[in-house]
Amino acid sequence: MIGPGARELVRSRTDIVELVGAYVTLRKQGKRYVGLCPFHSEKTPSFTVDRERGLFYCFGCGAGGDVFEFVMRAQGLSFPEALRELARRAGVALEEPEPRRGEWERLLRAVDAAARFYERVLEHPEAGRACREYLERRGVDDATRRRFRLGYAPESWDRLLSHLREQGYDGTFLERLGLVNLRPDGGWYDAFRGRLVFPICDLQGRPVAFGGRALRDEDQPKYLNSRENPLFRKGSTLYGLHLARDAIRTAGRALVVEGYMDALTCHQYGISEAVATLGTSLTQDQVALLRRFAGAAVLVYDSDDAGRRAAERAVPLFEEAGVEAFAAVLPEGHDPDSFLRQHGPEAFRRLVDGALPLVRFVLEHSLRRHPPTPEGKARVVDELLPLIASVRHDVARSEHIAQLSQRLGVPEDAVRARLRALRRGAARAAPDADPVWMAARAGDAQQAAERHLLQRMLDEDEVRAWGAAALREEDFADPHHREIFTALRWTGDVHAVRDALSDGARAVLHQLLFGPRPPRPDVEGWVGRIRAEQRRRRRAELVTEIAAAERAGDLERVRAIQEELKALVE
Numbered sequence: 001m002i003g004p005g006a007r008e009l010v011r012s013r014t015d016i017v018e019l020v021g022a023y024v025t026l027r028k029q030g031k032r033y034v035g036l037c038p039f040h041s042e043k044t045p046s047f048t049v050d051r052e053r054g055l056f057y058c059f060g061c062g063a064g065g066d067v068f069e070f071v072m073r074a075q076g077l078s079f080p081e082a083l084r085e086l087a088r089r090a091g092v093a094l095e096e097p098e099p100r101r102g103e104w105e106r107l108l109r110a111v112d113a114a115a116r117f118y119e120r121v122l123e124h125p126e127a128g129r130a131c132r133e134y135l136e137r138r139g140v141d142d143a144t145r146r147r148f149r150l151g152y153a154p155e156s157w158d159r160l161l162s163h164l165r166e167q168g169y170d171g172t173f174l175e176r177l178g179l180v181n182l183r184p185d186g187g188w189y190d191a192f193r194g195r196l197v198f199p200i201c202d203l204q205g206r207p208v209a210f211g212g213r214a215l216r217d218e219d220q221p222k223y224l225n226s227r228e229n230p231l232f233r234k235g236s237t238l239y240g241l242h243l244a245r246d247a248i249r250t251a252g253r254a255l256v257v258e259g260y261m262d263a264l265t266c267h268q269y270g271i272s273e274a275v276a277t278l279g280t281s282l283t284q285d286q287v288a289l290l291r292r293f294a295g296a297a298v299l300v301y302d303s304d305d306a307g308r309r310a311a312e313r314a315v316p317l318f319e320e321a322g323v324e325a326f327a328a329v330l331p332e333g334h335d336p337d338s339f340l341r342q343h344g345p346e347a348f349r350r351l352v353d354g355a356l357p358l359v360r361f362v363l364e365h366s367l368r369r370h371p372p373t374p375e376g377k378a379r380v381v382d383e384l385l386p387l388i389a390s391v392r393h394d395v396a397r398s399e400h401i402a403q404l405s406q407r408l409g410v411p412e413d414a415v416r417a418r419l420r421a422l423r424r425g426a427a428r429a430a431p432d433a434d435p436v437w438m439a440a441r442a443g444d445a446q447q448a449a450e451r452h453l454l455q456r457m458l459d460e461d462e463v464r465a466w467g468a469a470a471l472r473e474e475d476f477a478d479p480h481h482r483e484i485f486t487a488l489r490w491t492g493d494v495h496a497v498r499d500a501l502s503d504g505a506r507a508v509l510h511q512l513l514f515g516p517r518p519p520r521p522d523v524e525g526w527v528g529r530i531r532a533e534q535r536r537r538r539r540a541e542l543v544t545e546i547a548a549a550e551r552a553g554d555l556e557r558v559r560a561i562q563e564e565l566k567a568l569v570e
Contacts, residue, residue: 064510118151
């Protein structure tokens with residue numbers, strides 16, 4: 001039984017206070033429980049658990065959710081994995097198709113058998129000697145070698161194939177996993193030969209694929225990855241994350257490097273929050289994976305154009321995921337592996353601690369590439385503004401604009417005007433139709449009225465029914481408030497409301513549920529304020545529409561709008 005029914009049954013049978021209490025020391029405070037947040041470092045408890053609603057929320061880092069989201073964050077699991085874990089804990093039997101489950105476990109066993117084979121070959125006195133000597137030259141110690149389960153694929157064409165066949169795996173099955181390749185004339189041969197092997201593991205530490213590094217520089221390609229298989233998607237995996245996730249939580253940030261050896265050396269030198277991208281550009285799935293463990297990431301780049309381009313590509317990915325991103329630039333000719341071995345971990349830490357926000361990194365790089373002429377400055381502005389426009393937080397975006405203006409020595413108004421022109425050209429809309437740059441925004445009183453009313457609707461079914469009848473979705477100025485109100489019109493069940501919301505609205509819902517209530521409720525006053533603000537917004541829209549209709553010479557449309565405007569005023 002895997003579906004909404006199973007989810008609700010598992011949730012109803014899981015005491016969230018008991019669950020969280022296994023990770024956090026909780027003390028009762030009124031109807032709720034408080035403790036130190038397990039997801040970020042803090043000295044004063046800001047983590048709150050509501051047993052009645054089955055929810056948790058941290059006022060410090062904003063983490064919130066139900067029992068499933070707690071386990072997903074705490075253990076780094078996907079939702080299906082969290083569901084299975086909590087079902088096991090609650091004694092709920094999940095009916096899964098046995099063939100599918102059995103096939104998945106068989107795939108995992110086969111990859112693990114390959115990993116153990118490679119490990120044994122590396123440890124063999126003769127067969128693994130060349131690879132061990134290579135690791136010694138690279139400065140990899142025995143503890144790191146064993147922690148990362150490094151191995152060696154012998155030169156033979158079929159040693160792994162023969163070994164796994166003896167364990168009952170046929171060539172077709174192994175080819176599906178990318179462990180062997182099909183010969184042109186039939187049969188199979190080992191995919192990795194004469195290479196140092198890096199097992200790529202899932203979050204539970206189970207090998208799902210491999211990376212291989214040639215021992216001789218003349219052998220090409222230097223690095224070879226397993227092709228994708230049912231267990232492994234390159235763009236959804238980060239090398240070393242199963243070993244780094246606790247350190248990432250403690251540090252409050254992840255350190256993202258490019259190569260296997262970079263990540264491995266970071267860990268050997270005590271930089272345990274490092275992960276690698278498997279030698280490819282960062283993807284949205286990988287950023288989402290990092291977001292489970294921390295709200296910030298530092299990307300370690302070379303100081304060349306490739307680093308700048310990688311930073312530009314990464315900005316919208318981190319913006320979409322709501323993760324703060326920084327770039328640490330290595331001296332020319334260095335990667336993390338060589339820098340750590342030459343300068344040591346303290347120097348590397350200083351470099352990482354001095355990382356620039358991604359947009360600032362791109363700005364500094366762009367300034368070095370273009371001359372300080374009017375034309376050069378214009379090119380810098382046009383390179384940077386699309387990135388700045390993608391930054392959703394108003395304060396951060398304004399700060400980037402101010403920095404760009406200051407570094408170029410041009411008026412901030414000129415930069416903003418250029419941004420409006422670029423956005424207008426892209427959207428083919430009037431400047432004042434752009435919500436990012438609208439001067440008029442809902443005031444604090446309007447926001448407070450919406451927030452307080454929604455809190456009462458969440459707390460009391462009677463107020464929920466009255467508010468749902470008195471207002472419409474379009475009466476709410478804040479899009480997240482509007483989304484929550486729409487869900488509340490249909491149900492008062494807080495979990496059903498959460499399930500209907502986007503990630504952004506769900507975060508706001510947690511703030512409403514756990515935030516303080518006003519001392520003197522004024523439901524009618526809040527509704528009146530919301531309606532009045534909606535009428536004001538509609539009047540402003542109608543004035544704009546009248547001007548557009550007059551310019552178009554559409555007198556009939558002008559009269560119709562004037563009638564609506566008159567009715568609003570009355």
